[in-house]
Amino acid sequence: MSKGEQTRQQIISRALSLSSELGLEGLSLGNLASELKLSKSGLFAHFKSKEALQLEVLQAAIELFVRDVVRPAILEPRGIRRVQALFDNYLAWVRGSGKARTCIFMGLSQEYDDRPGPVRDALAQSQQDWHDSVARVAGTGIATGEFRRDLDVEQFAFEFIGIGMIFQQSYKLLRDRKAERRARDAFAALLARSRR
Amino acid sequence: MSKGEQTRQQIISRALSLSSELGLEGLSLGNLASELKLSKSGLFAHFKSKEALQLEVLQAAIELFVRDVVRPAILEPRGIRRVQALFDNYLAWVRGSGKARTCIFMGLSQEYDDRPGPVRDALAQSQQDWHDSVARVAGTGIATGEFRRDLDVEQFAFEFIGIGMIFQQSYKLLRDRKAERRARDAFAALLARSRR
């Protein structure tokens, strides 16, 4: 990896964790540069525009999410085991793993839900993909016979993700120590309803 | 109402709808002033600081929420009827009523979940109050005998609000036309589980 590509990755990585706190609009190049001990113009030279950087940050977040949440779950056996793994990984992601203090996608969903542009489009696509992934995994539960044959897998995904969202609010904003327990209870109820 | 108080209210009202789109940090005094055809300094004279304005905007949002969501529900008879009314009003609020394009509280929850300060404190308190309100209303369902006596009303509130959050994402970001249907189905399932 060339020197340029290397700093490029560092920039995106640092920008990702900054964006988790401040959003992609709140992210500022000056701030980012000084944190990386780079000049603002030196940093800027790596990207055509701030928006281009934002898109790369979003892309990096998606790759991280797939790597840490989706892919490991798919290694589990089809059916409930896999659904449960997906939920566990999702909760762990929302809880945050050191550098990423908050789930960036939920913040961005709020930030861009009425701010048109390429960032919004990419974000919406990624969230749609996430819904689809959950639905697909739920589908394997039908295939194994663990879930009801008439289970609406998209409805399942809808509720699955909703639990993650309220978990984030309870855990991060309200600092509710029972948040994780509540999320797991809610998910258990969702599972129970889905069984045949 | 004096002239000053009158413009003050206009400022807060306009600031509220702007904040629903851009967040309380994204709100800028210059922008706000020009929308109201006021000079920036003339506008600023009404508030000691931007943060003071932010707090007033938050307060105004809370009052609106209580007026449109909580209070009308309490006019309904205790029990499931009241719970259902609360949910209906909540969905209508999230869907947005013309001027308020998005539910400001969900955006702010993301914006401030790791940004300490008075705004965060006031926001967290208001959201805690909202959880408590839902739980209290659910409690009336136990009192009427419609809900299980061992129902965990705080868990009920947790899931209730989670449905609202995923509804907002599906409706606003993903533009899913089935979003409302999904939210109502999820809520129906929650109700069913809560019945005795």
Add this chain to the structure above:
DNA sequence: GTAAAAAACGAACGGTCGTGCTATATTTGA
């Protein structure tokens, strides 16, 4: 109607924003 009080304005401050441009420093490949 007039004087006091309140409200709105205009200009300016020091900062930071994203973004160019030019020059210097560093890395790369033969």
Add this chain to the structure above:
DNA sequence: TCAAATATAGCACGACCGTTCGTTTTTTAC
């Protein structure tokens, strides 16, 4: 090793930020 390519720095730009201050206009109260 040395030239070409790349990476970074420095500086400046116009725009906007929140905030302050002194002046002017408008409202209020007698």
